[in-house]
Amino acid sequence: MLTRRQALLSTSALGLVACLPRLGLAQAEPVRGGVVTVHVNAEQRILNPSLRASTGVYLMTSKMLESLVDLDAEGKPTGVLATGWESSEDGRTITFTLRQGVTWHDGTPFTAADVQYTALEMWKTQLNYSTQLQQYLDAVDTPDDHTVVFRYSRPMPLQLLLRALCDLGYVAPRHVFEGTNILENPANTAPIGTGPFRFVEYQRGQYIIAERNPDYWREDFPYLDRIVWRIINDRAAAAAALEAGQVQLSPYSSLSLADMDRLRTDERFEVSTRGNEANAVFNTIEFNCRHEALKDVRVRQAIAHAVDVDFFCENFLYGFGKPATGPIPSSSPAFYPEGEPPYAFDLDRAEELLDEAGFPRDDDDQRFSLRLLPTVAGEDVPLFATFIQQSLAELGITVEIIQYDAAGFLSKTYRDWDFDLATGWHQYRGDPAVSTTVWYRSGSPRGAPWTNQFGWQSDEVDELIDQAASELDPAKRKELYARFVEAVNAEIPVWMAIERQFISVTSTQLMNHHTTPRWGSSDWHDLWIRG
């Protein structure tokens, strides 16, 4: 809902609405002007998507800075700052043609030099997930102001690069960063970009404001005058702000599941996973395969068989989720190998497997005990941890839940390896090579979070991962990843138990929202408010 003051401010909106019949508004001409207030649950230290890959950062910065490519409504890469791309036959040279007539918010023209600088100084060296993606990037040439040539020492599949660049391809202004300490540059919290909105103000702990960029290259866009992101940490307070009309949108929502379920029946809001397809999330169970029992694949399988995922989705997640079939989600058509969830709920089978593995029940009917570390993510993680605890109790496995905060969890799990089971999220980023395969590829150094720190190793899987990362033929890549899924489903060093998508709560007064698969992280140039 719009507050009265905001409605009055946007006089143009009022003028237009007055001429329109009340019916058929959904098909009506877009209204210009207005302010959209967006709920953000945690503030970010750095507002620079070229340095920090995280949905929390994109939520704000993608309106001010732009990427080379984004996803269109069908989920296909479409040009933003790039207008065309081409790969050489050996896949070692990828050429981008850049959009002309684009200027930075400070008036400087956008050129190939900006892309070159960002690629080498940020994407290759600083940006999380991107350093791994770009590790074989040798050089970036700029034959002219609107052409950049990426040179790789190993073949880089064009489709992989394009899908990855939606998130990992934001361009920062070279003239602002060059010759400064990149991490300390003030533009990291007062971003200068090429996007439809210009940064206005960041009040720590309160809000971030961006306003319409009058010189935006998409002529006559954006529709909105302003976007205000309000930082509200408390879930209940955020729900109240939505209902009171102070906030119109809660993307990648952190509201409590009960509140979302309640707002689902409120006609003022749309509560949906629509527009978040490219941000699939798995609920995981991570096994420490150094543990005497867990190193036996039968024990891991028994645990997977013992957790009734369907029941959990229906009763704890209010239906926002379904059993996963492997580490590639069904929302990723380019790679999804189809299939059934590999470990159906079957307690008898689980008992059998544990007996076979040599962990019979003792006199007290107990087999062994495990420590479970839940990470700090959504409300579903602690619920799932408790659910695992109770499910395994049926098998005679005692589970002790040890709750740390985010920093504690990371150092205990990934640096000290001081856990038996861990549960949290895995976020799939469009292509398995971007952040999924590191969960299975062996050889990651101690302390690297969300990589294979589980003491599990398979030559076959390592080989598949390496091959697929530089295979140029899309059909062959899909085939390699299908084999990869089959192999890791059989061994489950990590069990991707539930497949979910982020949920957004949106006021029905907003139009053109959630129209692309990563809408929350897109530029919102065509978002408008119904009067």
Place this chain on the structure above:
Amino acid sequence: MRVLQLALRRLAASVPTLFLIVVGLFLLLQLAPGDTVDALVAQMGGGDPAMIAEMRRFYGLDAGVATQLANYLWRLVRFDLGFSAIYGKPVAAVILERLPTTLLLMGSALALAFAAGTALGVIAARRVNGWPDTLISTLGLIFYATPSFWFGLMGVVVFAVWLAWLPAGGLREIGAGYAGLALVLDMARHLILPTLTLALGFLAVYLRIMRASMLEVLNQDFVRTARAKGVSEGKVVVRHVMRNALLPMVTLIGLQAGTLLGGSVVVESVFALPGLGRLAYESVVQRDLNMLLGIAFVSAILVIVVNFTVDVLYARLDPRIAADS
């Protein structure tokens, strides 16, 4: 002059306390698993080891604990609170941004709790065992027993969501561009619910203390004497009873200043207010050691200042105390 002396002596005595607080907190935080880079990486959703090592170097976390502590203390001696890893700004600057909100909230809550508590306590004591006393005491009990966040949430549901009279949170209408009186009124409107929420619990305590000490003083000989002299009832209550009954109340203010800072964490979260309490919470979660130590330092100073003011007030209310010191 005597007040200045007292002030200096007090401040000198608080230096070792401050030192112990800072060192204790520093060491305590070392026991928590994970550091600021872990928290940062968790927020980003991952990162690779070379980048993580580089960030540890950047934030000076690769040095040993003793070195880090020595560095910190050396900076503190020069009144430099250090640099915040979360905010990328000097700690002092961030605290100064946040302090006014907390002081405003604390100040108004304390004033409301004290004034209303005193008034209600006096009424209850004057009509002891009558219906006003029963009503006030029951209300006090309810306020005391109910957690403040629940009051806050109910306030939001009723006054912001249902009735739409008051804003649901925040410190002011964002982007409305108010100035002058309009801004003051807007902020006052935003502060009504949080102030009430924070004040109610404390109000109950003041009310009960005031009632009890009024009843106690009312039975003393000098009150009987005053009445026997023919002093009017109003004067007896204000000049003789209240002045004496206020002493324990003033003590309580000093004690509660610290508690109030703690209580404001909850209220600031529920109402999305950018205050010191929430800053402290976020600093713990994000392992921002410099910021947390800075907040502890400033809060300790705040409590010392309040206690000092209380001492001065005390001397004003009861001249015998000033004569003793």
